[in-house]
Amino acid sequence: MHRFERKQNIFRNKDALNESYQPDRIEERDEEIEEYMEALQPVVDGWEPNNIFIYGNTGVGKTAVTDYLLERLQKDVSSYDDLELSVISLNCKTLNSSYQVAVELVNELRPTGREISSTGYPQQTVFKKLYEELEAIGGTILIALDEIDSIGDRDELLYELPRARANGKLESTKVGVVGISNDFKFREQLDPRVQDTLCEREIQFPPYEAPELENILESRAEIAIVDGAIEQGVLNFCAALAARDSGSARQALDLLRLAGEIAENREANHIERAHVETARSQLEQERVEEGMRELTPHGRLALLAVASRSAKEETPCRGRDIYTEYVTLCESSGSEPLTQRSVHNHLSDLRMLGILSASENRSGSRGNYYSYELDVPFSSAVEAMADVLRLDSEIDTIRRMAAINDVV
């Protein structure tokens, strides 16, 4: 007989560890909040808003603080009847050009049914539509663009928006842009004219230090987890791991949440260090699988080529040898091989994703080159691709080779 039973020996309110949870109080970011408020002050005073650029790694509170302050600002502004403030927030993660961001903004502002399609128009046409929508709203408009770095170097919108008023594109509307970026190199690569305007006010969110992370974890754990269900030193351990890796509160909270789930599944009464260890390797695994799922067919073939070399205990090995392996795999799967340059691109993508690691070889007259090897367990690399490629027999061979050579 099957039966569901409520388990509540670990969690009291697990949601408090989720990304979407909004805590009442934001911990350890007092200085940044103060600076941020100062940058937003002109809105309350009725002047043209500052453009603000926020940067810092993922999980250091940029988005949380922005959401909190913009909400606060709207509330506080509403008590002055001569001020009209609208806030538009957009996450640009999946939008990789100014064009797409502009389309998305227009569609955000338009009622359902009147949206525009995401291709087809000349860029300026889309900008014009955007200005029309903004002008129709009037007052002060703050546009918060989260993960803005994903537009890469196609940053025309960031040039246009802050200048819209000066260029006569907008009459009655004052626009302020808040750009949020995970990548502080993004700032450098921006057109200098964009830097001038967009980065009028810059606020940097530094990574959290271990003690700060521990405070954050403590305050969340109080809400999320049953009293006494955390063993001594576990929070400290989570904080230390996250601080060493990324300084991200997101990561620290994920670790704690997953460790809790593992503890629960093992029917333990409290979360132990060992659960955190397991949680860490699981999260790492998930991250890698995520990366592999999004590979293009040739990206997969390139990875499989490395896996194949690895099965024969021939890694680390250089790009040239991977390429020949890749070509034979292409032939067996009946697809046209790409040029060496393209495979080289795939290898470097895989390196960025942390799936491959590369060591530089400087051998003078015999050239400089990278030696690649798998940076993930052999089995997870092969597993992740087995279902997609029409290479079952080849993959079997690779597996058998691996078994003989005892590769894992």
Add this chain to the structure above:
DNA sequence: GCTCCACAGGAACCCGAGGGGG
């Protein structure tokens, strides 16, 4: 101390699939 290997990675371009709009 100069040369030069053999790769890394940037730049410019190409192509076909998405979709305008007159």
Add this chain to the structure above:
DNA sequence: CCCCCTCGGGTTCCTGTGGAGC
């Protein structure tokens, strides 16, 4: 119908690199 737009993934061509060996 024709010519316009963007975009992703691909090419082609090219320059930069650092120390072993002359």
